[in-house]
Amino acid sequence: MPFERNVNNKFVLESVYRFIAYLMLSFGVLLYYFPMPLHFQHYVVSIFSAAVFIAILCVFVLAKHKFTRHQIKQIVFVLDLCVVAAVLSAVHLSFVFSGLILASFWYLSTSFNKISFVGYSLGFLCAVMTFYISAFLFFGFENYFEDASIYLTIYSFICFAACFGVTNYFNKKALKNLTTTKDYYQDQMNRYIQFSNQLSRYAPLQLWQSIMRGDTQAKIDYKRKRMTVFFSDVIGFTQLAEKLIPDDLAFVLNDYLSHMAEIAKRYEGTLDKFIGDGMLIFFGDPQSRGVEQDAKHCIEMAIAMRQQMHVLRERWLKMGFPELHIRMGVSTGYCHVGNYGSDYRMSYTLIGHDVNLAARLQAAAHPDEILIADETYRLVKDEFVCVPKEPMQLKGLSEPIRTWQLIDKYTGIRSDLQQWFDYEYKGFHLLLNLDEVQHYEYQQLLDVLEQMRQRIQTQQDLTTEQGIARLDASDEVQDSDSKLSGFESDKV
Structure with missing residues (x-):
């Protein structure tokens, strides 16, 4: 939507916001002199604000290639402070109106911009000069800190509330856009990491890391x-x-x-x-x-x-x-x-x-x-x-x-501390790596080895030194009976 695009465009957003702020300040000056007859000096703030606004637009458009964004922010801050100083001079530092203006300006300058010490110093110097020049040429030096009309007081609080409301709205909008942008780049980074992991499998790991x-x-x-x-x-x-x-x-x-x-x-x-x-x-x-x-x-x-x-x-x-x-x-x-x-x-x-x-x-x-x-x-x-x-x-x-x-x-390690066993013989192969065996598995391994030992021992007991199966007592009796029966049959 066009409005959404304008909100997302920081230059357009700042320009609209500044135009409304200058308009509200100019109207506040006119309201300060109400119901007195208006003269040329009463429109000086409006004319000066319009000139400053045009100058700021020119700075953004024409000087963006000559100055950095940080330098442009310092210049704009000084010009904004000059407009505020002219307004304060026009209303003779009316207590409520001036206090709310200064509070709003401080809140806005700290919320949207990071001003350096040099920027604050230069802005303060230009503001003081603008204040005294405006007072000397147009508004005079009398009636300072007097209470303004009830209309200006009400208007001041309305503008102050509107300033905070609009600022909070755009801050939330900017935070939402920032979150959306962060999520987008996070997704892109995750995709990049996935692609990198996939491509890295087609090249040596050390080479990929080096690249x-x-x-x-x-x-x-x-x-x-x-x-x-x-x-x-x-x-x-x-x-x-x-x-x-x-x-x-x-x-x-x-x-x-x-x-x-x-x-x-x-x-x-x-x-x-x-x-x-x-x-x-x-x-x-x-x-x-x-x-x-x-x-x-x-x-x-x-x-x-x-x-x-x-x-x-x-x-x-x-x-x-x-x-x-x-x-x-x-x-x-x-x-x-x-x-x-x-x-x-x-x-x-x-x-x-x-x-x-x-x-x-x-x-x-x-x-x-x-x-x-x-x-x-x-x-x-x-x-x-x-x-x-x-x-x-x-x-x-x-x-x-x-x-x-x-x-x-x-390794120089004694045989009783050996971790790796690899013994292979006909019909037998033992492969043991103690580095991969958990401590609770030791007893299970001992049981298996004991079963193997007992089975080999049994086989050894059943076999003679020549590798022939041994005959027990029952086998010898059966063998004698078979020989005797064979002898008797031959005799018959």
Whole structure:
């Protein structure tokens, strides 16, 4: 509606409000001199108010590009104060009318504007000058603080009530508009956050956060950094794809990738891409804790993935899926990392010798084995147990590469405080992670282990050292009777 649009337009609202206020002040001056004959000086306030109103409009329209909004507010405040001073001079500081004018002006100036100390000082100076000039030229200096007519007193209270009523109405209207605007921008922000969360799943988390902070720009750019690169692959997944229906294959793949991606996030690795059932993860960009710490985080992540693969494998076996194993390769060295592609479509990734080396180490690893390059070993050897391997002649590399098999993290913890148990033998597999067991579940685990121990003990009692089932007394008696009956039948 036009009225609603005008109310929402702050310039129009202030202009209408100021026009009405000037009109009421001018009428109050005329009422002050009623029923005396009116002369030219009695219309001075009306003429001056009209001139000031036009000047304010010109300031808003013509000077809005030269002054800031705050500066314009200071100028308008000074002009309004000059009009009030002229009115007070015209009514000779009539007690009721002047007091209500000053109270209303103070309320309006503090409600709608934030005036600086300089603005108040300049306004006070201009108001005093306007007051004395008006008194000297037109209204004189006599009859100050006299009681006005009953008509002016009633009019003063009516104007005062109208001022507060209209001000409260527009304040409520402005508050409602502000609330509506806030809700609108809140909804837009929520939509932006939802879109950001959805889009962030198609890019590495660290890259997305770096872009949001403004540390990284979406442009073709790269840099050379020393980084640790990780490759992993599921052994036999290609053959598995020929045996499973697409739904089961998708379930196994997503189950595996989701758990591994969560582990990569936990250790602050940058998940570059999924390559079928393989993963490329690197440490050192866009966030880095130093080359040595990046390498150690990568190794800890690889161990956690190997442990998680044990859990997934047992679950998949119970669901009827074939047994799957993982192999991993890690290398550390200088790589070029950044945005590659075109302005239309780019990819954040890394290239270099050590990227290829990590991929070759992964391909050469045995099931559930983690192979690391010699450079990585030098960075992590103080905290991890590694076994040297024979130098390998890897595809695409001219010289044999010295590699190490990562066993586990060296913690120095006594065996009675060990948190992770993984023991596998024919017909038996024990996988225990005490970090994930709640304290109230300890007794249940002890009961299960005791049942297993008793059952194994019973089986051992029923079996000889040669693995033959033992005969108890009843079995021996039955065996003797059968032999005797057989002897008698032969005799007959």
